[in-house]
Amino acid sequence: MQNKQNHKHIDKVLQEKFSNFEDLPPAFVLDEVLNAVNHQKSKSKKLIFWWAAAILLFSGGVFWLFSLNYNQSNVLTLTQIDQKTNKFNNQSSVHVDDKSSESNNFVSSINSNLAGKQEKIPSNENKKTNEKTTQAPKVNHNKKQEKPKLFERGSALFGPITSIDSFKTLFEPNALEILVALQATNLPTQLASDPLIADFSEVDLIEVDDNQIFPINSIVKEWSQKAVEHLNSQLPTNFLIKRSIHSDSTQDHNRFRLAFGDYAISGTRNNKN
Amino acid sequence: MKSETQIVNGCLAAEKWAQEALYKQFAPFLFGVAKRYTPDSDLAADILQESFIKIFKSLSSFNGGSLQAWLKRILVNTALDHIKKHNTLSMAIEISDANAHEFESLVTFDDTHFDAKHLLMLMDALPTGYRTILNMYAIDGFSHAEIANQLGISEGTSKSQLARARFALLRLLNKSEKSYSYAK
Numbered sequence: 157m158q159n160k161q162n163h164k165h166i167d168k169v170l171q172e173k174f175s176n177f178e179d180l181p182p183a184f185v186l187d188e189v190l191n192a193v194n195h196q197k198s199k200s201k202k203l204i205f206w207w208a209a210a211i212l213l214f215s216g217g218v219f220w221l222f223s224l225n226y227n228q229s230n231v232l233t234l235t236q237i238d239q240k241t242n243k244f245n246n247q248s249s250v251h252v253d254d255k256s257s258e259s260n261n262f263v264s265s266i267n268s269n270l271a272g273k274q275e276k277i278p279s280n281e282n283k284k285t286n287e288k289t290t291q292a293p294k295v296n297h298n299k300k301q302e303k304p305k306l307f308e309r310g311s312a313l314f315g316p317i318t319s320i321d322s323f324k325t326l327f328e329p330n331a332l333e334i335l336v337a338l339q340a341t342n343l344p345t346q347l348a349s350d351p352l353i354a355d356f357s358e359v360d361l362i363e364v365d366d367n368q369i370f371p372i373n374s375i376v377k378e379w380s381q382k383a384v385e386h387l388n389s390q391l392p393t394n395f396l397i398k399r400s401i402h403s404d405s406t407q408d409h410n411r412f413r414l415a416f417g418d419y420a421i422s423g424t425r426n427n428k429n
Numbered sequence: 430m431k432s433e434t435q436i437v438n439g440c441l442a443a444e445k446w447a448q449e450a451l452y453k454q455f456a457p458f459l460f461g462v463a464k465r466y467t468p469d470s471d472l473a474a475d476i477l478q479e480s481f482i483k484i485f486k487s488l489s490s491f492n493g494g495s496l497q498a499w500l501k502r503i504l505v506n507t508a509l510d511h512i513k514k515h516n517t518l519s520m521a522i523e524i525s526d527a528n529a530h531e532f533e534s535l536v537t538f539d540d541t542h543f544d545a546k547h548l549l550m551l552m553d554a555l556p557t558g559y560r561t562i563l564n565m566y567a568i569d570g571f572s573h574a575e576i577a578n579q580l581g582i583s584e585g586t587s588k589s590q591l592a593r594a595r596f597a598l599l600r601l602l603n604k605s606e607k608s609y610s611y612a613k
Binding site for chain 1: 443445448449452453456457458460461462464465473474477478481482485486543544546548549551563564567595598599602
């Protein structure tokens with residue numbers, strides 16, 4: 157029965173018989189494998205997507221908070237100015253929210269108006285201010301990229317409300333200079349022809365005695381109120397002037413500030429002089 | 430027909446066609462290996478499925494060489510995990526190397542009348558420990574040291590189990606051959 161010559165070691169027999177042994181697996185195995193593998197892939201893709209979304213959302217939130225703080229910085233700065241210079245009897249500062257394109261258009265119109273009206277004398281404290289050159293002040297279109305420069309008009313210093321350091325120079329503007337500043341805001345003709353404005357333009361604020369400061373203040377306040385109301389009625393809703401004028405008087409000095417848009421003028425007079 | 434490299438690259442890119450191609454090319458062979466390690470077809474299918482999931486996950490660690498050998502190693506490891514997990518690996522009493530050598534002289538036979546399926550059927554009748562070590566050593570080329578390491582046994586146990594497994598299989602073969610002769 158058994159031919160001894162055909163005998164092989166069992167290991168060798170097993171190797172030979174099973175080296176290429178194959179059997180068909182059940183059909184469902186392939187589906188199960190593909191489902192498992194591709195489900196895991198899509199799961200990890202989903203995970204990546206949600207992480208990316210969360211990061212994006214977080215970044216957006218941080219950016220929004222940052223820009224919110226940035227927009228509020230003008231107001232805060234004015235508050236700082238108020239605190240430094242104060243005992244003001246009226247809070248005054250202007251905050252202009254210029255985020256919208258409408259407001260940008262408005263600012264552009266101010267700028268083009270300024271280009272026609274404003275005269276500029278280069279900032280130089282040693283140089284007296286009667287020398288005038290024509291150059292419009294730059295309205296701050298790109299607050300984040302470029303810090304607006306100070307400019308002088310007569311003895312008045314015009315500058316962006318950015319920090320107390322950029323606006324610390326004391327000066328003594330007269331009514332005309334104030335009016336120029338007001339006109340620089342592109343006030344409409346109607347407002348410019350208002351008798352209050354005319355009266356106001358006649359008044360030399362600097363010469364006002366301490367005892368007479370109140371009527372002046374009331375005029376200023378009244379004008380301010382009108383100006384704010386008018387301007388706000390003309391402006392897009394998100395371009396709101398919240399406060400526009402600030403003046404005070406103590407025994408030592410008179411001080412006022414008008415603020416509009418991104419610019420302000422301010423003045424101080426030492427009464428003891 | 431895509432080459433093996435194209436299929437592997439496709440799998441790495443999570444291309445479904447490549448995954449299917451790899452499966453279709455190697456699944457029958459790997460299922461054959463799985464069936465050598467377990468007589469339970471359902472368990473063999475589970476082992477195959479789990480192995481392919483591991484394969485697709487770890488294909489990036491394939492460094493070239495024989496893809497089939499790499500795949501088989503993954504499947505065998507998966508099969509051993511299952512065997513160990515189900516605690517079906519019972520080892521017989523260790524026998525000495527001398528005795529093992531005695532067995533060696535007895536384990537030759539005429540394989541003329543046996544095909545793989547017949548042999549597989551006989552191997553399925555072996556205890557799990559015997560079948561596992563016989564598979565690992567005689568067919569899949571593990572050394573006794575590797576077997577000992579994989580199964581958590583001593584090398585001596587591995588050798589004695591192998592000797593006993595060969596002898597047991599031979600007895601089954603002889604019985605089967607007699608049946609075959611009688612039938613003839």
